[in-house]
Amino acid sequence: MSLPENASGCRSLDFARHYGNGCDVVVYATQRALDRMAKACADSSGKTLSAMTIANYFNNGLSAFLPFCATMASALGRELRLDDIDRQFTDHFIAQLRQSGGSLSTQKNRYTSTKSVLAEMGQSGWIAKDIFPRNPFPNSNRSVKGQATLSEPERRSVMQALKADMQAIIKGRGPLTSQELAVCLLSIAARTGINPTPALELLTDCLQPHPIKADRYVLVSFKRRGNATHIQSLRRVADIESMVSALPDVARIIDLVRERNATPRQASNYPELLFVYKSRRGTSAGEMCRLTQRILAHGIKAFLNRHQIADADGEPLKLNVMRLRKTFENRLFTLSGQDPFLTARLGGHTPKVSDNHYLEAPESAEKDWRLMGEIRTEELLNHGKVVSLPTQNTPVARCRDTLNGERAPKNGEHCQKFLACFRCRSFVVTGDDLYRVFSLYWTLVQMRQEMGGSAWKRVYGHIIRIIDLEITPQFEAELVGIQRQRAKVDPHPFWRDPERLEDIA
Template sequence: MAKKKNFEIGGPAPAPVIPIFPLNTADRAGSASVDILLPNGRVKQVDYSEYLGLGFNDTVLAIVGVLRAMVVAGKPEPLSLETIANSGLVNWWQFCKERAEQENPPVLASINRSTMESYAGWLTMRVTPEGEPWSKNTARTAFAKTKTILQGLVERRLLAGSDLFPRNLFPGATSTQNRRAYIRPLSDTERERILRPLSLEVAQVFDGTHPGSALTQLSLCVFAIFLKTGVNATPFLELPRDLGNCFLDHPRVNRKVLVTFKRRAGAFTTTPLEPAETKVVSLDVYKLCQRVVEMTESEAESAVGTQLEGQLWLYQMADGALRTLSTQELSGVANAFTGRHKLIRDDGSRLKMSSQLFRNTKINRVWRASKGDLLATAKSASNTPAVAERYLTVTPDMLEEHRLAGEVLVDMLSEKAGRDATPHSGCKDSLNGELAPKNGEHCIDFLSCFRCKSQVIIQEDLHKLFSFYWALFAQRSRVGSDNWKKLFAWIVRVIDRDIAPRFSPTIVAREKERARNEPHPMWRSNAVQSALRSVL
């Protein structure tokens, strides 16, 4: 299984404890800012001065001191430290501010296990700017980032470390349904919708006729390679200028093997020598990177002797400062590209390029091309089968053919009367329907509904139907691949192919996402999900 993100201070050996500034040092009392030098040339400044004078100055200054010590030590790495400051401590300070307003300021002497439990509970009650509640996994991640800093205080004996952090504060947080929202892969038409304008603009970049800035041109090249290879963004943006270190020769003519380094795994990612859809990339991608080397030659000369020396994705800002591409810059270029070409998805929603979208798309295309071979799909993505399975969306066409026998009623309000409810939709007659036992007892074989003429599906069923749909997917890792294909895969295919297209794509997308994040009560409990496995 893929390694989880680690926000801890140390690595293989414990990091040395660098002393922080004493809390009573007068020349530090008015300063609560820290500068974090990032590997792409930017400097991230965090300033917590606004929290001084609220009753927990010692906590603010101690944490600022720990941050400065971490910057000096270089652990955690600068990018990790930036996310800790942005999304970890930002929440911690808001929590501390609310405690202070309740006349219970979290001074160092008062921070204990109970405080950590209260903070964890506070995180689970957070909502997004759109008003949606945080997922458990989001809350867990924010807590882990805050814990990294507080653990630094424990190591310096400023907090009592014994039993400070309770275990398993967010049970089930890393399960599929509690992780970040799934990005639906591109359909063939959506992929073509992006590919046509992107290929034209990248050709202009290659020829030197593109009117955009250096940042825009480099980002378009990156997105073209993301679309073709499905590589992870951060390792790819860290490629060296010496292409001989990241593109290896392939036995097949005009082929190269792309090699990247993923810091979380602590290993280089290489591609199996397979001719099918893998990260073995065509020579055009290699030539595009060669063109980038030529485009950034002057920037590379200016970067000699700096931390950016040897980097590939260099560009110069208006003020002359050198930078390398980051995911933030890519997002801005993607927004502009979407607006420029008025890109939309099949359901009418906005279509924005991202590395995660292209990776999902690539892995699903490999899955279909390999006729459902999960091991081959995982190898192509340099993942374990369990991780690769998270990217998969619909069942491939190679599965046994099934067709919906029941009825789908779009204009259904007048037809609703007389229906019997089923765990996922409705039935004309659960006592005497086509597949009912006809012995005076109601039919309970809800898995067979999708090949029964008595099944009736209306728009109001979609939330429950897609909750059942995601519940089926959740069984793949529990019942095994072969059992899942035999028992459940055909149902997923019927829903995707025969039912969903009968309703508005916007409504289907909305209810599908709602079901993923907030399952219908029928499919929310572990007991009901375990009933699915009882058919084995």
């Protein structure tokens, strides 16, 4: 069975080895189901379901399910039928997965991939639909330990190595090799946090003029999951000499790849893809190929070996695009003043996804989160002990100067780092501001309950602590009680809908 073009390089699925084992009817039905998915994928250019996902259903799911079917056929002493696949059959398969010895997350992934195929068969009326138990692998996500972000020394080593390789690429001539393309892709990923598949599938016209700023471009990539288009603003550096002293800007790297590999691209079957090269070795020597995950992995391995990059323990560094993405997002988190909404927005997903899969609370989180601003009580003001300087209202409380304050961008735009207000010396809280302060307070409580994640609690629990222990005691208890309850029942419009903050941040 063939698959459409995809970033993994997998073009065919071999069902032949599963026939002749007493379950040919089931094998044929699963093949038909995947064939339908592949046709829909081709007709929609991968927008319904990516070819990589279909390949995963086969390699990760059916590779376990079809041998199980053969075992069941042998146990029954007859050919397996489609009506044999019922709830009890599914329970037996789950039990088999649990006895396989793999990790809980691997078991769940195999089951989920298989379930997707069986669900398609159920939709076609070939088998019953109500054959799946509810959540057969509870808390399996907790057993998965995601890759850690690069430490700062590791990140610097990677960036210095990328800079050295990019300098050599810039000075070179002619089409880029697959390993040089891998370096270019890593450089783009390190600067943008782009996902692996959208990076491999970048188009030659992925750079578009910025609609407002002449010195900027926007990078357009497509994320298949969620059927979303991700648009990211990039600064354009026109002076090519600046590329020698620093890692080139993303726009210039894309221009370089597009120009240097124009000939291989035009002679290939992928004229619209950015990362296309002429193969120089192996069975594909001389052919025009697209960069795939497998070839990218080889390029990353060669890059690491070339520079002998080690991790914090002195062992060879493990690197891939997703680890660069996670590192990128955590740097955004730090540079944005630990603002989850702005970080998630720039990362191209929701705060919940950021918290669960990307962000790690820095060790200095509790030390960093302390009140830096000023509390003004009516009593102090009335006795003349505090000079009431002009302030401006913000969604949190007040600011001495939203244009030129301590954390303001100082570029003519108002500061919007609202969750960093507590660590800003321009921050001011008066009794009139408690309604907005507690509106934020209850929003963060709601986020903690809904989002979970120890890292998130470690970081944003400190905002609640500041409000409870440093701000609240300085005001009359009656005023605090009234404003706290008011904010809980009817929060300030800015903090009323947490999801809305993704657009505001």
